[in-house]
Amino acid sequence: MPPRIQIISILICVFLVAYVFELVRRKHLSEEYSMGWLLTGTSMLILSVSEGAIKWVSGLVGATLFTSTLFFFGLLFLMVICLHFSIRISALTKQVRTLTQHIGILDHEKKALEEKVNQPPWQTGTSGLEQI
Amino acid sequence: MKTLSYQTFKSETHKETAAIQKDDLETFSSQEPLTQPPKTLIIIPAYNEGKNIGAVLEGIQKQSPGIPILVIDDGSSDNTEKIVREHNAKVISLPYNSGYGVALQTGFLYAVKNNFSIVIQMDSDGQHDPANIKDLMEEVQKDNCDVVIGSRFLSKDSYKTSLARHAGMFIFGNIASLFCGQKVTDPTSGFQALKGRAIEFIASDNYPPDYPDADFIILMNRCGFKIKEIPVTMHASPDKESMHHGHKTVYYVFKMFLSIFVTLLRKSPKR
Helix, strand or coil: CCHHHHHHHHHHHHHHHHHHHHHHHCCCCCHHHHHHHHHHHHHHHHHHHCHHHHHHHHHHHCCCCHHHHHHHHHHHHHHHHHHHHHHHHHHHHHHHHHHHHHHHHHHHHHHHHHHHHHCCHHHHCCCHHHHC | CCCCCHHHHHHHHHHHHHHHHHHHHHHHHHHCCCCCCCCEEEEEEECCCCCCHHHHHHHHHHHCCCCCEEEEECCCCCCHHHHHHHCCCEEEECCCCCCHHHHHHHHHHHHHHCCCCEEEECCCCCCECHHHHHHHHHHHCCCCCCEEEEECCCCCCCCCCCHHHHHHHHHHHHHHHHHHCCCCCCCCCCCEEEECHHHHHHCCCCCCCCCCCHHHHHHHHHCCCCEEEEECCECCCCCCCCCCCCHHHHHHHHHHHHHHHHHHHCCCCCC
């Protein structure tokens, strides 16, 4: 691998890993979601640093250029992370939908109760609070 | 002497009361038919329908007086909620626009929570004729029916729609007919009557949140619900675009094919 691309690759991976740690430390990123990024950054760092590792992996996937191996695995990791996020977003959408429906129903019931409470006693025979 | 805790006492008393009520009911039902009408609710999802909802509610109140109406205001930015309240109908306001399926399902959740045994669902744009509510109710109360779909294509009146929409209804209607083993002419109809377990089924996780359509009819059929179509009158709503317009048409066609495919692959959920 040409030394320039190797250095750039190492720097990017080091920056990514360090930045993810910093985001977790500042509580801007939860531990759960940091795992995919740390795994991606560390794997790419190992491939960039170790000539033997990248040679072995390139032979395994049949790549002639080491840089192609880096791009290939970079893309693969990103695809996995995107799929993981799509799954999480689907689950969150479902949760938000359920919450929205329950908020709507609870709000309706709250208003109905408020109407009952505020109704004058001579209209119902008993006071609103007694009805509840 | 046997000492009962409050919970045991409560539960045993409840069991006894339930048994007595059951006996009473059986004796009563064997002697004469129940005169008590089934608890019915009309559900109308509405989004920015301030212009039409008033006339729709008046039409229902005139044709089917006494049946409670529940409008689910799907995050409207106009005066839909105010108009519904002025017409003495119940309204559930969702905090933001969540889509037709979510709004409709909210109504079914409310119906389950409040023990309604029959639910009529209809649109808020005046497309559905309130005069047909009676027909849907009569049909759904029969023993061999859980869901009644009001079909515009079984009616003598001709329903005018765009060629693309007509083609879509034809294709998905035929697919639904094929997998249900019965003729389904109008899978997109939102004018339906449901009873009992069918109401609970819609309130469950099985309901598609965006476009409940041919896929859901196939799912209900696979779960053993008896579905029937009856002719209804539908008016075109010229001032409003369909929810399947523009780029949404492409998504709708894709979603429907995918949803039907995975519905057939999945194990049928329990009723």
